[in-house]
Amino acid sequence: MRTPCLRGKAALARQRGQALAFALIFLVVGALALFTAFNASQLSSAKTKLQNTADATAYSVAVLQARDYNFAAYTNRAMVANQAAVAQVLSLKSWIDEVSETAQSDHVTDTLIDIFADLGEVEWNLPKQTARPIISPLKSTIDSLAPTVVKGLDILNWSLSEAQQAYHLTTMLSYPLVAKEVAQANEPNTTADEGYMATLGAPKLLAWKNYVTRTDPKQQASGGGGSDRFADVVTDKDTLDNFVPERGKIRTPTVASTAEKGCVGAVFSFMAVGEPHSGATQLRPDLGGWEALDGTAAIGDLTCIWATPVGPVGFTFPIIESLGRGGAANGPGGSYSGRSGYNNTGHIGDAIVSAATVATFMQYETGPGSSLDNSSRAGLQPYYDLSDPNKAAPGTGTENFNRAPTITLQVKRNVDTTRTTKTMQVGVGRTQLDEAAPSSELRALSSASAYFIRPRSTGGPGGLLNAAAWRRGDNRFEYPSLFNPYWQPSLVDTSATDLEAAAVAQAAGAP
Known part of the structure; x- marks a missing residue:
């Protein structure tokens, strides 16, 4: 009678073994789900860090780009100021x-x-007597210092030009090194992709290189290249003070009185003499230096008339004489380059046709004298500027007219450097998960570039987003150039074309 009961217990024992199998399957599935969630979280975090690293790297390269342009702007402005100083020293000399x-x-x-002249001692001689002890030490000082100052300024301009070129070349060469250093500083397991720089990123690097050009003003002038942007800035009326391009007026010593002292017994005597002065400084048409010219003439007449039994007798004697002349030059000396300077400014030509023609023309024929600096450093030096300044303005067909070429960088890290179950050696056999990343790498792209803007100081929030608020304090727009240091970096959107090209390259296993 006990047999059925025993059979029921055996069946129950067999049913317990079946539950264990289901439990094991559940544990495996649960472990896989947990491992998958953990890996997804770690990979997502790694990708976020990788993108942040890419952004930091691209932004750092844009900083390099902006600094390069700002350094060129600072050195260009310094060279402009020094050229104006050279012109002032020559004018003063x-x-x-x-x-x-x-x-x-x-x-x-x-x-x-x-x-x-009856009043000659007061009107003519006294001003000269007063001026001599003042002028003499000034002339001695100028004569001794002018050559040193001019040569020093020319050397400084040459040094700035060379420094500008060296800085630009160093920036271009250091671009991959900086990208690599910044990437590893942000995430030690990350590196800037040099293969991307040499392949897909190469056209952008070339565009960056070609965005600016180094111009040699002298060479361009000798080749009939027409106007020069640097020379235009140097000779602008807002750059040079009024003393440099034209300095002509009537000098203080003058005589306008009777002449009874010399015309003894004359019924009428008169002597009028003035001292018209004319001078100018111009940039040579070949841009190889500056040249200055000054001259003061005596212009007037002397009249004496006597009464005689046969009627009035007398004479009128015209007075035309060169009283003083001066000249100075750096660059080619010995003779003036012509009456017109750079861009047909005609400063010296205007001085020659003035009231002091007799003096200024004699100085023109004599020449400016020995050059204060006859080296190749005299005159305008090579400089960097935008390759096509005409495109750096709205309405010229360039969408981002105030932005330099975009630099796109790719950073990468091996997927095995992430903290996943595989690298932690968690799970074996069927529970071990492998990350199916293309090329076994995580990659991220980022783009940045320098842009130029000088908004109003009162533009307020969002002023950079509104082109109408880009006006300066004088209500004028200032467009991109390498003469004003208003370049600054920013991230920009990476184009869909770049993203697709990078994805195709990764899928194909390209570096």
């Missing part, structure tokens, strides 16, 4: 030489005034 000579008392006009 020419002018002080002329003033010193004019203040002397060994001219024919001085003798005539001493003989004839």
Whole structure:
């Protein structure tokens, strides 16, 4: 009678073994789900860090780009200021030489005034006597310092030009090194993809290189290249003070009085003499240096009339004499390059046709004298500027007219460097998961570039987004150039074309 009961217990024992199998399957599936979730979380975190690293790397390269352009702008502005200083020194040298000579008392006009003019001692001689002790030490100082100052400024300009080129070349060469260093500093297991730089990223690097060009003003002028952007800035009226391009006026010593002292017994006598001065400094048409010219003439007449039994008798004697002349130059010396300077400015030509023609023309024929610096460093030096400045303005067909070429970088890390169950050696056999990343790598792209903008100081929030708020304080727009240091970096969207090309390359196992 016990047999059925025993059979029931055996069946129950067999049913317990079947539950264990289901439990094991559940544990395996649960472990796989847990491992998958853990790996997904770790890979997602790694990808986020990788993208942040890519952004930091691209931004750092854009900083390099902006610094390169700003350094060029600072050095260009320094060279412009130094060229203006050279022109001022030459102008002062020419002018002080002329003033010193004019203040002397060994001219024919001085003798005539001493003989004839009643007020000559006060109106003519006194101003000269007062000026001589003042002018003499000034002339001595200028004569001794001018060559040193001009040569020093020319050397400084040459040094700035060379430094500009060296900085630009160093920036281009250091671009991959900086990218690699920044990437590893942000994430030690990450590296900037040099293969991408050499292949898919190469056209963008070439565009960056070609965005600016180094111009040699002298070479361009000798080749008939027309105007030069640097020379235009240097000779602009807002760059040079009014003393440099034109300095002509009537000087203080003048005589306008009777001449009874010399015209003894005359019923009428008059002597009028003025000292018109003219001077100018111009940039040579070949851009090889500056040249200055100054001259002061005595212009007037002497009239004496006597009454005689046969009627009035007398004479009128015209007075035309060169009283003082001066000249100076750096670059080619010995003779003036012509009456017109760079871009047909005609400063010296205007001085020659002035009231002081007799003096200025004699100085023009004599030449500016020995050059204060006859080396190749005189004149305008090579400089960097935008390759096509005309495109750096709205409405020229360029969408991002105020932005430099975009640099796109790719950073990567081996998937095995992430903290997944595989690298932690968690799970064996069927529970071990492998990450199916193409090329066994995680990759991220990022793009950045430098842009130029000088918004109003009162533009307020969002001013950079509104082109109408880009006006300066004088209500004028300032467009991109390498003459003003307003370049700054920013990230930009990576184009769909770049993303697709990088994905295809990764899938194909390309570096």
